[in-house]
Amino acid sequence: MGKSVKEILIDGNGYACIQCGRCTGSCPSGRECSLRTRKLIHMARMGMDVIKTEELWDCTTCFTCQERCPKEVKTTDMIIELRNLAVEEGYFPTMSDVPKIIIKSLYDTGAGQPLSPEVSKIRAIIGLKKEAYDVSTNAETLKKFQRLLDGLEITKKGGLR
Amino acid sequence: MEEYAFFPGCIAKNVYPGIEKATRIVFEKLGIGLRDYEYSCCPPPGVLACYDKPSWLVMGARNLSQSEKDGLNPMTVCSGCYGTLHNVWYALKNDPDLMGFVNDHLGRIDAEYKGKVHPIHFVDILKNYKEKIAELKEIDLGLNVAVHYGCHYLKPSSVTGENSERPTLLDELVGLAGCKAVPFKDGLTCCGAGGGVMSGEPDVSLKIINTKLNNMKDANVDAIVNICSFCHMQFDQSQKKLKTTEIPVLHLNQLFGLAFGIRPKHLALHTHLVSTRDLEKKLKDLKKGGE
């Protein structure tokens, strides 16, 4: 299913970009770091190594740039696709292991954010079940869920092996 | 009785259970049924959609499929969950090939998603119950609040159909609890948690929320009201780290719980990292004054 940079540009209407910079000007993340949305689009079009740039991972996917682009370039959709391509090519974000921890927890418990003993206690105090009813309540269901993830080879892509 | 499949999401279940509790109380009072299912994590739009879109689609579709036999639409109290489920639903609805791909995977565990139920954000249910909410209100909270619409309830508007630049719904809803939505600088910007930035680039994430919190502080608000468990977590946890502001954080269902006369402890306000004590004291005085 992986798309090339060119396909990502075509699907995201990236060739219509006039480099006006409204996306960069709207970006809440770019104000605080070196992410420049317009520049990412430019790099992608020029065949530069856009998937290797760390700034690709500073986007919060807030969609403000995509909402405001005068040429209907799907900037945020493209950033998400470019990240998928980066992962496929082995360019993981290097700053933190937390995404990997989340994916492991997802596989083991079905929850990206697992339940701690402390919160379990709070649940009981406020009158909720100690553990919420979900995919992990029933061992059979959890096994099936893991079988689904095995088929998707998610543990390989999460860099967990 | 109107009924929904309740998709609480990981944060409301496992980190801020007061949100799950408040939601159950508020919906029961409104006479809206909520049914539980064997849901997994949505999965997260930031981490998973960005790492491996096919897995994100398949897991999202598995969740959507859970209530299909009962014909119940899943309701979310987190805009992250909503973003995932709604975008998955939208993508599959418009692409039979993709639906086929997803169902090939789901078929291996005897599941199938036909696209007959679709996710709904809880505020889109509450907006049809304005009169009932006003009836149920026991306390006029009288707070000045900063409402946080967040990103994925509103955007992308091509998918959500919302007005992303001038929304008014939350201003109206907090008004039903006797609160005033105070305008503040850059009111609609992101909380900085999404897109895997909170987990992957924590420094950037904190800088974004710091700017936002200071803008809220400048507007002298009593509380921040959100409609997303993930934003809620970001607002509460980051203030503990940044130590520059101390504004209590309430999920909209907790705000309504308070207005309906539910005790703060039952809404787990005492477990928030930013103290809600001043807020609670204000409410106690109000209650006394009203008696």
Ligand code: SF4
């Ligand atoms: S706002 Fe649109 S047209 Fe302008 S630079 Fe950004 S992507 Fe290009």
Ligand code: SF4
């Ligand atoms: S979606 Fe990403 S690039 Fe676009 S404005 Fe938001 S943070 Fe910036």
